[in-house]
Amino acid sequence: RKEVEQDPGPFNVPEGATVAFNCTYSNSASQSFFWYRQDCRKEPKLLMSVYSSGNEDGRFTAQLNRASQYISLLIRDSKLSDSATYLCVVNNNNDMRFGAGTRLTVKP
Amino acid sequence: GAVVSQHPSWVICKSGTSVKIECRSLDFQATTMFWYRQFPKQSLMLMATSNEGSKATYEQGVEKDKFLINHASLTLSTLTVTSAHPEDSSFYICSARRGSHSAYEQYFGPGTRLTVT
Numbered sequence: 308r309k310e311v312e313q314d315p316g317p318f319n320v321p322e323g324a325t326v327a328f329n330c331t332y333s334n335s336a337s338q339s340f341f342w343y344r345q346d347c348r349k350e351p352k353l354l355m356s357v358y359s360s361g362n363e364d365g366r367f368t369a370q371l372n373r374a375s376q377y378i379s380l381l382i383r384d385s386k387l388s389d390s391a392t393y394l395c396v397v398n399n400n401n402d403m404r405f406g407a408g409t410r411l412t413v414k415p
Numbered sequence: 416g417a418v419v420s421q422h423p424s425w426v427i428c429k430s431g432t433s434v435k436i437e438c439r440s441l442d443f444q445a446t447t448m449f450w451y452r453q454f455p456k457q458s459l460m461l462m463a464t465s466n467e468g469s470k471a472t473y474e475q476g477v478e479k480d481k482f483l484i485n486h487a488s489l490t491l492s493t494l495t496v497t498s499a500h501p502e503d504s505s506f507y508i509c510s511a512r513r514g515s516h517s518a519y520e521q522y523f524g525p526g527t528r529l530t531v532t
């Protein structure tokens with residue numbers, strides 16, 4: 308079993324749609340969690356951290372369920388510029404492990 | 416935010432030659448740097464963790480004699496792909512950690528695309 312698993316997609320949605328990504332991780336001792344965004348042929352960039360209480364940043368909402376070892380990212384009112392690959396990242400003892408990413412394409 | 420640079424951004428080399436990639440933290444000191452490799456449509460895979468002044472720690476399956484890592488200063492780590500082969504063609508990305516314990520302050524370089532012909 309992979310340490311971090313994501314639905315690879317692709318997700319093709321129209322502008323304005325709401326889309327949700329899921330991620331599961333295998334190491335129950337993992338300490339912190341993140342969503343990164345990676346554009347084609349670019350480096351990953353931190354989108355947001357994920358907290359047990361859930362956190363929101365504008366149109367983006369992240370949730371963590373430690374009991375189920377599950378992380379989610381919700382994007383509301385999607386924009387064309389949201390098209391990218393979204394990487395779920397799990398940190399254990401400062402060792403970051405990346406999911407394979409979920410590809411999102413937002414179409415006009 | 417902190418800036419990490421990589422050089423070169425793109426390199427083509429012939430099979431059997433060696434290629435050196437530099438990773439620099441431009442405005443902070445990085446005691447730890449990481450080297451990742453990403454094949455098309457795949458996730459980033461950690462190759463090795465590099466601590467300034469000590470030997471790098473390689474992930475299982477990564478040949479340390481093939482991927483030479485030097486972290487000689489707090490702002491520079493280098494990855495040398497020795498005797499490169501076409502299967503080494505990939506996107507190599509470094510990241511640098513600022514501070515000793517915070518995973519929140521890990522910054523990625525722009526990546527180096529290596530093509531071995």
